[in-house]
Amino acid sequence: MTDRRYPPDVDPQSQCRLPLPRRNELDGEAQRVYDSLSNPSGASLRGLRGPGGIHLHSxxxxxxxxxxxxxxxxxxxxxxxxxELAILVTARELDSQFEWAAHEEEARRQGLSSDIIETIRQRCDTAALDEADAVVIELGREMFSARKVSSATFARAVALFGRQKLVDLVALMGNYAATAAMLTAFDMQLDPDTEPPLPIQDRE
Known part of the structure; x- marks a missing residue:
């Protein structure tokens, strides 16, 4: 267990720089989003204490x-x-501790092995992985870290997934990159007793 504390500008209830949204301040459709996020059996992995709660401020x-x-x-x-493979790659390349923590268990439930998860977490070589897994990891690394996708990686990706599936895959990764930006800007915190799951060196 860690004794890490929240920064002074973080609301302890929302775990970010914005307060939890109030249902009575939302209109009908937004209230339905609120109710869905509040539902423990709903699709959201983090409910109101996560990107969904941030989004409800708009x-x-x-x-x-x-x-x-x-x-x-x-x-x-x-x-x-x-x-979940694509989401973990995105979270890792953008150093999003919260996004990774929210999805690691779900990734395991969906069939990702510990070896693949550690390859992503530690940024290991992908040569021994299944072709499709390796391509998704390399695609994410090039998009988010190198800021350029090589012709070779693109050719492998479109051959494996086809045009539409590749477009949807990149859109998914871009969507979670936007989520990571939200989590960074509003300083979304891990639970106080959760150790940061990613090995990240502080940047000068």
Whole structure:
């Protein structure tokens, strides 16, 4: 257990720089989003204490984001394993501790092995991995860290996934990159008793 404390500008209830949204301050559609996020058996992994709660401070954004998330996560045909692989790669390359912590267990439930998860976490070589797993990891590393996708990686990706699936896959990763930006800007904190899951060196 860690004795890490929240920064002084972080609300201890929301675990970020914004307070938890209030249901009675939202309109009808936004209230439905609120209710869904508050439902313990709902699709959200973190409920109101996460990106969903941040989005509700802009109700229209929350509604549109929810629709996009639903398509990318459940309707695009990516499948749970590929989806969580792509999310973990995105979280790792953007050093998003909260996003990784929110998805690691779900990734295991969807079939990602400890070896693959550690390859992503430690940024290990992908040569021994299944071709599709290796391509998704290399694609994410090039997009977010190198800021350029090589012709070779793109050719492998489109050959494996086809145009539409690749577009949806990149959109999913871009969507979680946007989520990581939200989590960074509003300083979303891990639970006080949760150790940071990613080995990240402080930047000068």
């Amino acid at each position: 109700p229209q954004l929350a509604q549109h984001t929810r629709a996009l998330n639903r398509y990318l996560r459940y309707e695009a045909g990516l499948g749970g394993r590929l989806r």
